[in-house]
Amino acid sequence: MSHDLVIRGGLIVDGTGAPARHGDLAVANGRIGEVGVVTARGGREIDATGLAVAPGFIDPHTHYDAQLTWDPFASCSSWHGVTTVVTGNCGFTIAPCRPRDREALMRMLQYVEGMSLEAMRKGIRWDFESFREYLDALDRGGLWVNVGALVGHSAVRQYVMGDAAWERAASADEIAEMGAVVREAIGAGALGLSSSANTNHVGDRGRPVPSRLAADEELTRLVEVMGETGRGILELTIGGTRPDRVAEVDRFAELARAGRRPVTLVSIRHNPSRPAEHREVLARIEALHREGVPIYPQGTCSPLTATFDLTGPFVFYRFPVWRRVMETPLSGWRALFRDPGFRQEFRSTVGRTPLFTGDTAPLRVHAVQSPAHARFVGRPVADVAREMGKDVIDAFFDLALDEDLKTEFTVAILNTDAASVADIFTHPKTLLGLSDAGAHLTLFCEAGQTSRLLGQWVRERKALTLEEAVRRITSMPADxxxxxxxxxxxxxxxADIVVFDPATISDHAPEVRHDLPDGGPRLVQRASGLVWSFVNGRAVISDGRLPESPEGPPPGRVLRPAD
Structure with a gap:
């Protein structure tokens, strides 16, 4: 028997959690043929001595919905061995979408997910309207990764209700129409439904995103519709209207029971202002699993660190005071930031939060434009204010205004305690997610968390075995x-396969690249130790390099459980 590809002598980490073993792996016609001792030759032979051979990694929480229409590699996730991305998280998708609503959906992604509006305007090929047409368009355009797509509640709401989706609860007839749209999307191949009640999620002019206006009965009915199909998962963001996180988990359990479908919740992170909260939530999830309610929290092995300047300060969008800014043209922001009344309102609200007052994660100066301010880099804004002899809010705005709003600030918001981070992501029910790849393009880049997991947390900290870590990013999200x-x-x-060096795999610090459709900037993150990756048997990474001039048909495809 001949094979298209044989990978020889590697450490086979098969994704099940079973002990790794040395052996060979053969591929034919895009499928895995043999694993163990392969005697037949392959059309291509790779020596994997000293390297690990694993299933391609699956990232369950990305926002590549728009980017995939111009970037078939889903960069930079594919640079880190990710061969399948799940899109459509948090209720935000670009389909279904009527032509009248395109600008509204793009603006929602601009404000909620930190995407470039101009890049989307120039890059998205709007050759679709329904969710099925969107999936078909992705396949038609060619993909170098596999894509599993959730259908977003906010998009469904906008599709049915138009601008009213941003303003009011839905009528019974509108809920029924939304149910039909969800049923059609699941039938077309959606992996499930996503929604958000998170109070941080605000769109254009500071308005709550459409899913936040949904009454409980609306989401319950949509989940019931999904359950009637016998397919699909419900992805929900935590941080909504319930009094605490445990109460929110109980609400998610109600939805899981109503639809008889699994739920994944986003997210669990260590919060220094509520240090025991993650343990309470995980304990409740354990109890629900014992009751037969499948809820899987998503966690991350990284701190949540945001870098921003005052031309796009995503971290402030959720505060009511910032609505004044969002309703003002950018040309008027400088005058507003100088206004004593605005500063006082900001001081009495945002200024009292841990962003400015916390000892564990203070807001710091990250980069400056003027050499005269170089001494401020790396220092807390509160420290800079003391040197300037000013109130911290005045110092913050004065420094930014002096540099035409281009001063960069950074803040570690959540997941700053390593022991608590490990407690969360090593929990047996936690999915490693939250890369948010494709979103928050200039705020942070976490697309490399698979490389960080295998380097920092497996090799260096030994928080998980290699076998268990690989299971967490392969068969667990697949199941x-x-x-x-x-x-x-x-x-x-x-044959989605990754070959990597366990001794060197790691993620690099983010760097800026100007490669969006409008020439705009984004943060990207490179990897070390990723040697080969294959999507459906075709090489995507070869000897550590991406193909500069890809030849042949792209190997990726939309994964449609309905097929």
Whole structure:
């Protein structure tokens, strides 16, 4: 028997959590053929001595919905061995979408997910309206990764209600119409439904995103519709209207029971102002699993660190005081930031939060434009204010105004305690998610968390075994999201494969690249130790390099459980 590809002598980490073993792996016709001792030759032979061979990694929480229409590699996730991305999280998708609503959805992504409006205007090929047409357009355009897509509640609401989706609760007839749209999307191949009640999620002019205006009965009915299809997962953001996180988890359990479908919640992070909260939430989730209610929290192995300047300060969007800014043209922001009344309102609200007052994660100066301010870099804004002899809010705005709003600030918001971070992401029910890849383009870049997991947390900290870490980013998300033919190195399954060096794999610090469709900037993150990756048997990373001039048909595809 001949094979298209044989990878020889590697450490086989098969994605099941079973002990790793040395051996060979053969691929034919895009599928795994043999695992173990392969005697037949391959059309291509790779020596993997000293390297690990694993299933392609699955990232369950990305926002590549728009980017995939111009970037078939889903960069920079694919640079880190990710062969399947799940899009459409948090209720935000670009389909279904009527032509009248395109600008509204793009503006929502601009404000909620930190995407470039001009890049979307220039880059998105609007050759679709329904969710099925969107999936077909992705396949037609060609992909170098596999894509599993959730359908977003906010997009569905906008599709049915138009501008009223931003203003009021839905009528019974509108809920029924939304249910039909969700049913159609699941039938077209959506992995499930996503929604958000998170109070941080605000769109154009500071308005709550459409899903936040949904009454409980609306979301319950949409989940019931999904349940009637017998397919799909519900992805929900935590941080909504319930009095505490445990109460929110109980609400999610109600939805899981109503739809008889699994739920993944976003997210659990260590919060220094509520240090015991993550343990309470995880304990409740454990109890629900014992009751047969499948809820999977998403966690991350990274601190949440935001870098921003005052031309796009995402961290302030959720505060009511910032609505004045969002309703003002950019040309008027400087005058507003100088206004004593605005500063006082900002001081009495945002100025009292841990962003400015916390000892564990103070707002710091990250980069400056003027050499005269170089001494401020790396220092807390409160410290800079003392040197300037000013109130901290005045110092913050004065420094930014002196540099035409281009001063960069940084703040570590959540997940700053390493022991608590490990407690969360090593919990047996936690999905490693929250890369948010494709979003927050200039705020942070966490697309490399698979590399960080295998480097920092497996090799250096030994928080997980190599086998368990690989399971967490392969078969576990595949099983939770119903991706049936990925996530394991098993004969007959799709040949999504990663070959990496366990001794060197790591993520690099983010760097700025100006490669958006409008020439705009974004943060990207490179990897070390990723040697090969294959999508459906075709090489995407070869000897540590991405193809500069890809040849042949792209190997990726939309994964449709309905097929």
């Amino acid at each position: 939770v999201f119903g991706i049936r033919d990925r996530g394991r190195l098993t004969p007959g399954l799709a």
